[in-house]
Amino acid sequence: MSVEGKIKFSKALSNCLRAAGLLNKVSRRYFPVLAAMCAVNALTPYVAVFFSARVLSELATYRRPDTLWRWVIAGAACTGAFAVVKAMLYERQETLYDDLYGRKEILFARKMFSLDYADMDKQATHDLRDQIRQNEGWAGLGLMLVPTVMGELLENIIGILSGAALTVSLFTTPVPASAGALTVLNSPLFILAIAAVMVAVSVLAGYCSARSELYYTSASEEANFGNRLFGFFGFFGLQKERGADVRIYSQERLVSAYWAKNFAFGGSGLLARLARGPMGILSGLGTGITVVITGCVYVFTCMKAWAGAFDVGSVTQYVGAATAMAGSIFALMSAFGELRANGVYLETTFKFLDIPNAMYQGSLTTEKRSDRNYEVEFRNVSFKYPGAENWALKNVSIKFKVGRRLAIVGENGSGKTTFIKLLCRLYDPQEGEILLNGIDIRKYDYRDYMDIFSVVFQDFQLISQPLGANVAGRADYDAERARRALVDAGFGDRLETMPEGLDTQLYKDFTENGVEISGGEAQKIAIARALYKDAPFIILDEPTAALDPIAEAEIYGKFNEIAGDRTAIYISHRLSSCRFCDEIAVFQDGSIVQRGSHEELLADGSGKYHELWTAQAQYYTGD
16 A cells, blocks of 8 residues: 555545444444543643633732632632543443444444355455454554544544634734734734644644554555464464374474564564654654644744733643644644545455345245145256356256155265255355245245255354253243254253253353363254254255264164154265165266165166265175
């Protein structure tokens, strides 16, 4: 990114306002508290200046004890009140900010939940989310810089207005005619020139600071990469699952090499070079220029006081207020620079949040048949994954009815899992159509259609939450139904040993009392989850691939008993596990090359099924 940035100020401001609106949706209380705190912060220095000036004016003129005491008491009371309110608002704002930091993740989670599966499954989508996370991680850029920038803008605008209110009489109070040559200070042109110089110098100082900020953000590419390296290698030794490999292969030597070469935030990195060069020069220049503003204020104020325009108390007010106002102008310009620089990173955030849903959602209601009489047909279906050159499925046609047991077998990469993803409408085919009771599934309401499927995927995931919640997929659930599903899935004996029954927390991510479960136990819980949903179609997509063929066959046999009148689809590259099925479809290179019962397919000595069976027979001939 060049130091000029890649976005116009108007667009950056629009992005900032949109981001504020999104954050306000997840935390309605934060921005009102932020606004109140900014107002108090902006007014506090002027309160002290105002009352100090009144006390000094009284001391320099009439010296009336009662008046003096009133100003002292009022000043102390107001200053104390502002300090108390400021402290209370600060603590509240900090608490809400920390809460907002976590709640902003709701925006990204909701987007992921709502994305078409095809987009959610793309690596580009996850890379974009990682980029947003990295921008936030190394410099706080993106959504969470918006409250800071908006607070600075509001606070400094209030500060400028307050300073102007207290300094306007500096320019309007005339020098008496007896001042001689100093009456030139009454000239509108002279006053305009002084005011213009003060504003111009303040703007120049802020401009230098803003330019410095743009140099800072131009280092984001190197900083992000350095942050990624640190995020991986910095915590490498703390990861329990890597412990054995680290020790056997002395991987700490590899990690140390990356530590030594990660210069992003070191003394020889880009950020350090910029700090020693243009970024540091501009930042220092901006700060130094503010001294000129203070000097201008002192000279002009003292000249008018010398000429007799006002007393020493007013000098205190004007110098204090004008200096504070100049500081607010400087800070406001700096905030404008931050806003513009951050606008580029908000573009990345919105690119993610604005990913469109291209999949047609449908409108027809899926008929909830009490007899579960459904028929599914693939009709010349072809599909290739986004960005892929080869077809994952090609001209697949198959029909199956409710209550049947269908096995899908084939070698790895033959298209078995892709078939299930299309059946469940996680993807739509590029060619052909999939029919449910004679109607293209794309015409059914998307969520309604998904409700007729329960799937146990090969890479199924359980959550570090109570056992019952895992089975039901929600916090409020039918406990008896969940218990029955676990018993049917073969988890009954293990359930009896759980310290808190269905309320037992799985894994130790959130509590030391969590229960670690074995791979086989996790599989049974995943099957129980599928049973709890009670969908008419239930699918096992190689969830037992890590088991030996005999153990897998036992699980499939048990599951076949409890599937009842549901349509059950079994996917496996092990043929022995699915011999009990009514029909077996053999996949090869994205196509169905054989269909039939186990005996029929095995009788075809030249077929793919016979080839696979013969190759695998050594593992289960004992069965």
